[in-house]
Structures are given as structure tokens and as C-alpha cells.
Amino acid sequence: SQTIHQWPATLVQPVGSPLSLECTVEGTSNPNLYWYRQAAGRGLQLLFYSVGIGQISSEVPQNLSASRPQDRQFILSSKKLLLSDSGFYLCAWIGHSYGYTFGSGTRLTVV
Amino acid sequence: KNEVEQSPQNLTAQEGEFITINCSYSVGISALHWLQQHPGGGIVSLFMLSSGKKKHGRLIATINIQEKHSSLHITASHPRDSAVYICAVKYSGGGADGLTFGKGTHLIIQP
Numbered sequence: 427s428q429t430i431h432q433w434p435a436t437l438v439q440p441v442g443s444p445l446s447l448e449c450t451v452e453g454t455s456n457p458n459l460y461w462y463r464q465a466a467g468r469g470l471q472l473l474f475y476s477v478g479i480g481q482i483s484s485e486v487p488q489n490l491s492a493s494r495p496q497d498r499q500f501i502l503s504s505k506k507l508l509l510s511d512s513g514f515y516l517c518a519w520i521g522h523s524y525g526y527t528f529g530s531g532t533r534l535t536v537v
Numbered sequence: 538k539n540e541v542e543q544s545p546q547n548l549t550a551q552e553g554e555f556i557t558i559n560c561s562y563s564v565g566i567s568a569l570h571w572l573q574q575h576p577g578g579g580i581v582s583l584f585m586l587s588s589g590k591k592k593h594g595r596l597i598a599t600i601n602i603q604e605k606h607s608s609l610h611i612t613a614s615h616p617r618d619s620a621v622y623i624c625a626v627k628y629s630g631g632g633a634d635g636l637t638f639g640k641g642t643h644l645i646i647q648p
Contacts, residue, residue, distance in 0.1 A: 460635045469541075470623070470638040514578050518635070526570060526636065528580040 428453035432517045432529030439536055445490075445504040447532050449517030452498065457519040459500040461492055464514040473515075476500060512536045543624050543639035551647055556611040558642045560624030563605065567629045570636065571598050571609045574621040583609070583622075614646045 432449045439445060451457050461473040472485045474492035482492050489508050493501045500517060517529040544559045560569070571583040584591050584598040586607065591598050595614075600607040611618055621643050625636040 462635070462638075469640040470625070470636075472635045472637075475635055516580060520635075526582055526585075528572075528582070531578045531580070533578060 428519075428527060430517060430519055430527050430529045432532060434532055435530065436533045437535070439507050439534065441509055441536055442506050445502070445507050445511070445534070447502040447515055447517075447534075449500045449502075449529055450498055451500075451519050454498070454519070456497060459494065460518045460520070461500065461502050462516045462518060464516065466513070470516065474502070507536045509536050541624055541626055541637050541639040543642050545642060546640070547643045547645075549645045549647065550614060552615060554614050554646075556614050556618070556644065556646075558609045558622050558624075558644070560607045560609070560639055561605055562626050562637075565629040566605075566626045568627045569600055569607050570625045570627075571607075572623040572625060574623060574641065576620070580623070611644075616646045616648050619645050 429452045430449065456478060458475060458477050460475045462470045463473050464470045473490060474482055474484055476482050476494040479494055479497055482494060489511060490502060490504050502515060504511060512535050515532045515534060518526050520526050540563055542561045550556055567587065569586045573581045573583050583596060586598055586600045588600060588602060595612045597610040598607065607624060609622055621641040623641045624639040627636055
């Protein structure tokens with residue numbers, strides 16, 4: 427079966443510090459992978475998606491970047507966090523039948 | 538901008554009541570998803586629809602493509618149904634971009 431792992435679950439980071447969130451998928455190959463963010467009181471927003479190794483598309487210009495070093499690994503990064511980066515970050519992948527599976531999410535608080 | 542509108546934003550009901558949550562969207566879609574977000578933040582996919590109606594246990598999801606509208610129903614509601622229910626659509630037009638999300642309906646079922 428296909429599973430998606432995301433870590434860490436919670437993170438408190440000071441302003442200006444770097445960020446690295448990791449997401450890995452099992453049980454599938456060449457998945458489309460997505461990073462979403464949910465800010466307080468707002469809906470989920472697509473940040474990045476990737477259709478393959480090294481292929482990243484950005485939906486929203488911001489302080490974040492994404493990388494896909496391996497087929498089933500998707501990383502969200504920042505060199506210097508801002509207060510506005512606080513939120514709930516979700517990784518997701520889509521199967522060929524348009525079914526979405528979400529990771530458990532990372533709650534990031536920038537202080 | 539293509540948007541997804543959900544109603545109501547908040548809903549409090551008594552255990553056993555029949556619950557309806559509505560979702561409307563603006564242009565053609567290839568699929569519509571109903572998601573459940575638990576208090577801890579994790580998201581579970583409930584349904585994926587492109588036409589008609591689907592049922593799983595006490596949950597029923599319907600979609601009317603002509604009216605660009607979908608409903609999620611919960612029969613014999615129970616306190617464990619308390620969660621945020623999110624409607625999300627994948628707009629037609631191809632590409633590997635992800636979902637557009639509604640802001641969610643916060644449901645509380647009181648015993």
C-alpha cells in the first residue's frame with residue numbers, strides 16, 4: 427500500500443533560522459508530489475509541486491524553496507524564516523487515478 | 538481566480554442530526570474531493586467525485602456538474618464526526634497543479 431511520511435510533526439524556530447521539512451512516499455514510483463500550507467484561519471494553499479526528480483514548480487513567490495533529490499523524496503526549505511512562514515505544512519501525492527494522500531503535517535511556529 | 542466556496546463556515550448540531558455541508562465552484566473541474574481535518578491537523582480523504590453520488594458508511598457525497606455544486610451529508614451524526622470538512626477541486630485544463638481548497642466547515646456535534 428502507498429504511504430506518505432512527513433516530519434517533524436511540530437517545530438518552533440526563531441526568525442532568521444533555516445528550515446528543512448522532509449516528505450517521503452512509499453509504495454509508488456514517480457508520484458506527483460505537492461507542498462501545501464495552511465495559515466491560521468485560511469484554507470490550504472499550494473506552494474510547490476513536482477512531477478519528477480529535480481522538477482519543481484512554484485505557485486506562490488515567497489521565502490521558501492523546494493527540492494526533489496530522489497523520486498520519492500520532497501523537501502521544503504528556507505534559508506531564513508519569517509514570522510509569516512508560521513503555519514501548518516502538508517505534503518501530498520497523487521496517484522494516477524487522481525486520488526490524493528496527505529502526510530500528517532508539520533505545525534511550524536516561527537518566534 | 539477560480540475559487541471554492543463552502544457553507545456554512547461553522548455548524549453546531551446535536552448528536553443524531555442530519556448534517557449537510559455545501560460546496561460551490563466557478564469553472565469546469567476534473568474532480569472534487571471532500572476531506573476531513575482532525576483537531577490535530579491531519580487530513581483524511583473522504584471522497585473523490587467527478588459525477589453522481591458516493592456513500593461510505595454514514596457519509597454521502599453528491600455532485601451536480603451543471604450547477605457546479607457538491608454536498609456532503611452526514612446521517613445520524615455523532616460527536617466523533619466533529620472536525621473541519623474541506624472541499625477541494627482540481628480544475629480542468631491539464632497540468633500537474635494541485636487542488637484548490639475551500640476554507641473548510643468547522644463542524645461540532647454535541648452529545
